[in-house]
Amino acid sequence: MKKHTLGLIATLVAGALNTAHADTLKMECASTSTGKSYCDYIKARFEKETPHKLEFVQLPPASDEKLGLFQQIFAAKDSKAVDVFQADTVWLGVLDKHLLDLTDHVKDLQPQFFQSAWNNDVVNGKVKAIPAFLDAGAMYYRKDLLEKYGEQPPKTWEELARIAAKIQKGEREAGKKNFWGFVFQGKAYEGMTCDALEWIASYNGGTFVDKDGKITVNNPQAAKALNTAASWIGTISPKGVLGYMEEESRAVFQNGDAAFMRNWPYAYVLAQDPTSPVKDKVGVIPVPKGGEDGQHAATLGGWQWAVSAYSESPEAAVQLIRILTDAESQKMQFKTVGVAPSRLDVYEDPEVIASAPYLAEFKEVFATAVPRPAVETKSQFPKVSKAVFNAAYDVLSGRATGEKAVADLEAKLKRIKGREWK
Structure with a gap:
């Protein structure tokens, strides 16, 4: 009985600790049906693999309107609006000081990505985003x-x-x-x-x-x-x-x-x-x-996953970024949304090759992309x-x-x- 009681207490204490450290993140999610499907996949993985919760926010689809909204949010140092979001290729210099420095958390990922896309996300020697998907002329x-x-x-x-x-x-x-x-x-x-x-x-x-x-x-x-x-x-x-x-x-x-x-x-x-x-x-x-x-x-195009520098849960946000940019997530993003992966290994995936042989034609295009x-x-x-x-x-x-x-x-x-x- 004593062992049982101590075990129960230990379980309750562990649960309380997990709850205390569980955060709820807000992530940008596209309003399209395919976008929502992909977001639901990420939510299921994130909440299974971490103690945290994930909520979605919708932002304007037009790039210039979206940038304007971010500039308002960041000027106010709003920590509640969004934690993780997609930034256009050409925004990183504009938003630099408002983006969390990811360097120490993601430097091991660099060899997995197209080099030009990765380099585009390095501002003043610091990694400020991770390529979400690619576009190139x-x-x-x-x-x-x-x-x-x-x-x-x-x-x-x-x-x-x-x-x-x-x-x-x-x-x-x-x-x-x-x-x-x-x-x-x-x-x-x-x-x-x-x-x-x-x-x-x-x-x-x-x-x-x-x-x-x-x-x-x-x-x-x-x-x-x-x-x-x-x-x-x-x-x-x-x-x-x-x-x-x-x-x-x-x-x-x-x-x-x-x-x-x-x-x-x-x-x-x-x-x-x-x-x-x-x-x-x-x-x-x-x-x-x-x-x-x-x-x-x-010309390099595409979008990048970034974290607001004002996020109250930066560690959880980094966990989410790593899930968003791993091979399985990029494969799922391609299957549901249809955008080109930014990771090299996804182009070698047999399922991806079988479903979209044309992607092989774009691999060389992406390799020569210029930001x-x-x-x-x-x-x-x-x-x-x-x-x-x-x-x-x-x-x-x-x-x-x-x-x-x-x-x-x-x-x-x-x-x-x-x-x-x-």
């Missing part, structure tokens, strides 16, 4: 048309322009009067910044601002890249491309009216829809190099991006040469920076 092409015209997928922009012109001419002669060689995102918005980064980096012209915060855009290779892009307008690309964002580009390509398209991975799944005119006719390659001595450079200089330019990145896409648009629309645009852009970026990026 990719070049889509019509496999059937390249075969029809006896061509191989291009490796350089020069090859792409030649092949696009050849196919465009042939298809128009065959009666498709509205057929174009190449469509992309040419409107003056963030998507143009992504395209311009790919063009300039592919010609070894840098990334506008280097890792040390130095403005590097005013160079001959950057000017050449922009002039090359401008040469496509009205030749292999419609003048209307100057108003295209992602969906306008996809509509033209998926309707069968273009040989090549620059877009993000989401477009592949849609192109393979049973109702798609180009189903089973689409291939994916890395964004072309700028000449034989250039490099493949896909925008958001970490380096900190809170001023939105101004930097606006200056970049307006400069690129001026060249594409014929208002400026590449040489004048990069010189003017350098001057504008120097004014934005002032003494230092802040």
Whole structure:
């Protein structure tokens, strides 16, 4: 009886201690049915593997609205609003001081992730987030048309322009009067910044601002890249491309009216829809190099899991982050939501390979991804991006040469920076 009583007391004490140390975390969860399904999976795992509880909060789906809300929450140092959330690739420099330093808790995970994605989440030497899923610019092409015209997928922009012109001419002669060689995102918005980064980096012209915060855009290779892009307008690309964002580009390509398209991975799944005119006719390659001595450079996109620096339960939040970013969770996220994993090992998973063989085509794309200089330019990145896409648009629309645009852009970026990026 005495042993039984002591055992019961020990159990009650242990239960009380567990309850005392149990926290309730608030995690961002998408409002879609697939998003909720994934969140329910995470909740079940988190509450089974830790003594803590998990609640969900919904945030605005629009990226700019969501960032604005976070800036309000963090300005007030609100510890109740959210603990764990997803941050866009270009937010980390803006939100740096409001994000928990994860370095000592996650440094063992680094080898499991695409290096460019991991490096994007390191601010001033500190890991401020873990890649949740990836996005990167990719070049889509019509496999059937390249075969029809006896061509191989291009490796350089020069090859792409030649092949696009050849196919465009042939298809128009065959009666498709509205057929174009190449469509992309040419409107003056963030998507143009992504395209311009790919063009300039592919010609070894840098990334506008280097890792040390130095403005590097005013160079001959950057000017050449922009002039090359401008040469496509009205030749292999419609003048209307100057108003295209992602969906306008996809509509033209998926309707069968273009040989090549620059877009993000989401477009592949849609192109393979049973109702798609180009189903089973689409291939994916890395964004072309700028000449034989250039490099493949896909703009890095995607989202990252981060922890509010004002969370009252940082240890529990770190436990949740590790669950969110392990292989099983990323596999489940891919199966339910359809986004591309940021962990290398998930691409080797037999179930993932069997269900989505096309992912193998994107692995090389992700491996060459180049981040925008958001970490380096900190809170001023939105101004930097606006200056970049307006400069690129001026060249594409014929208002400026590449040489004048990069010189003017350098001057504008120097004014934005002032003494230092802040």
